[in-house]
Amino acid sequence: MRTLYHHWLYPGARLARLVLGEKGLEADLRVVTPWIRDDSFLALNPAGEVPVLVEEDGATLAGTLAVAEYLDEAYPDPPLLGADPVARAEVRRLVAWFDGRFGQEVTDPLAGQKLALRLLGNGTPDSRSLRAGRANIHMHLQYIAWLTEATRWLAGNRLTLADLIAGAHLSLVDYAGDVPWDEHPAAKEWYMLLKCRPCFRSLLADSEPGLRPVPHYADLDF
């Protein structure tokens, strides 16, 4: 059995779980706490970050994109990048948008402040960060609405890594109760489709003791 080293707070590790789910691949999930130094884990990934995937033959893959693209290459059914180089470039552009820009502008200031700080016992959330994240999220939800205006998914009519990484980030922000779904019905509709997929079940079961998600977090009809 392959092993995925992960932590629910890390969007890249959430993406790895979603990709495994979409491909119907099983994995032994092991939780690591990347903020606590662990030499045996550093031997697997010198960056000390999740996700890390170890295949049954010992092959070790580390990092958000390295793991996701590896899984898509090694287990091509269903394909989660595009059909040709130009389509794949568009998926990768969107992946960079959501994992980079959305991460910095929304996930870090909201989930980072409300969840990570509390989990690490590292102080109270900074109100300026929260205000910034809550202002920034509107533009991103509008962008999701714009991208899905004529298509079912962010990069066309097939689900791709772009949807999954956006869902990995948004589900964390939603866990903290900071997504203004009611003001963004088109983005909500896209997220409902995503949330209903079997691959999402594992994420919706996340519930850290002492830091529970908002009540609608796991509701498919929210």
Added chain:
Amino acid sequence: MRTLYHHWLYPGARLARLVLGEKGLEADLRVVTPWIRDDSFLALNPAGEVPVLVEEDGATLAGTLAVAEYLDEAYPDPPLLGADPVARAEVRRLVAWFDGRFGQEVTDPLAGQKLALRLLGNGTPDSRSLRAGRANIHMHLQYIAWLTEATRWLAGNRLTLADLIAGAHLSLVDYAGDVPWDEHPAAKEWYMLLKCRPCFRSLLADSEPGLRPVPHYADLDF
């Protein structure tokens, strides 16, 4: 003729120039200044960032990894990722290391403070950032030495995107005169090999008026 929108200060755009060079592909290079809003450029890339590549048929690719991986897929000779999914995952792990971690720990605090701030007329460098960058770079140069102990390049005996993104970042830090080459002979040897490649010529010709590189920047024997 294809067009590459770039700026010499952006590591991802430097990578695009290196990949084009390795593949022997010509491109019309157009300089954009991503820190000044330009609606015609935003239409090409809503993120407003370089690199953006526009092919002769109008296909538009945007973002560091999207452009680099597109070029490798569309023009596979020579290949710049590995031969199989596991090898490619290792290249992508290293690309994330250098574009992510090296970027944050070294390029941003050094080149960002010394070059970008001056170019934008945005104040004087912060001495704490400079100290942090100068302390951090040693670990990264040691990592390059460790990776190349038994192989010619960072991910094996073939040049890959890992070497090119590391070179894209290091050449910027070197432009500012902040690489302690004399203390890291093995990393220096790897960089000399890279610097001698024809693809590097375009980068070594970079010289911003009023913000010249250190004298050894373009020397192949430094």
